[in-house]
Amino acid sequence: MSVEQGSAPTPLTADFFPDCPVSAVPVLGSRKWSWKILRCLEGGPRRFSELRVPLVGITAKVLAESLRSMEQDGVVARTEYGGNPPRVEYALTPLGRTLLGPMDAVCAWSRENLGSLLAAREEYERES
């Protein structure tokens, strides 16, 4: 393994198996709307139709699916108050709240670097 130019890079220390814990990240983040939903719940419980307002463009079906999957993952809690018209509230669980910090870090990065990212894409287009 003759790496002629430059010093040898630090060796890889770990393998990344398909079910390594890091895989949970895309599982949580892959849904298009889940991070936005989390943000909407940051300030307190919200009703279904209340969530639809800031989430411009989401459909009832996708919102319901996303909430269901976040409930399944234990980051969101669904509470049904009886009555009519029906009333349902969604809130962050304690586990969900612990996700806000890490999410903030990534969101801040994306705000700061979205420009570079789009520029890189444009340049890539031009080259090809």
Add this chain to the structure above:
Amino acid sequence: MSVEQGSAPTPLTADFFPDCPVSAVPVLGSRKWSWKILRCLEGGPRRFSELRVPLVGITAKVLAESLRSMEQDGVVARTEYGGNPPRVEYALTPLGRTLLGPMDAVCAWSRENLGSLLAAREEYERES
């Protein structure tokens, strides 16, 4: 922290349009392997076949696709050294390096809370 029924939670301050900057997060993170690839490049440039070793289970096709898309986003740089057999190296760009910090935060979260997450899913199964 209890939220009395009737008292308004803190108001939502922002709308989340389909093309809001936060949308860049899933764009980057949704690829199953991209975060792992970033980790593999952390220690220095790697060759294509070198990357396949720690990324247990990835196929050449998917690795090539992922690297191409990360190159397009400007977080990875591809360098072709001539010769034969061919030699190609992938490395993080400065932009890619800035992503390591935020990524660490999310990875740490997933390491610490993967258990809770899986437990929540199991309980959800039992309830339904």
Add this chain to the structure above:
DNA sequence: GGTGCCGGTTACTTCAACGGTACCGGGACG
């Protein structure tokens, strides 16, 4: 009796990512 509201559901279509297998160019090496 008709309409509206809330919180969804169902059926159908579209699309991107993933996975698997096969194959390739071209020099090096025997």
Add this chain to the structure above:
DNA sequence: CGTCCCGGTACCGTTGAAGTAACCGGCACC
């Protein structure tokens, strides 16, 4: 000559998330 190596590409099928549109139960109000 044949074979290996590296870094891929082509083709195909599957899956899962997203989008569209229509519909629903049940009470409340007019």
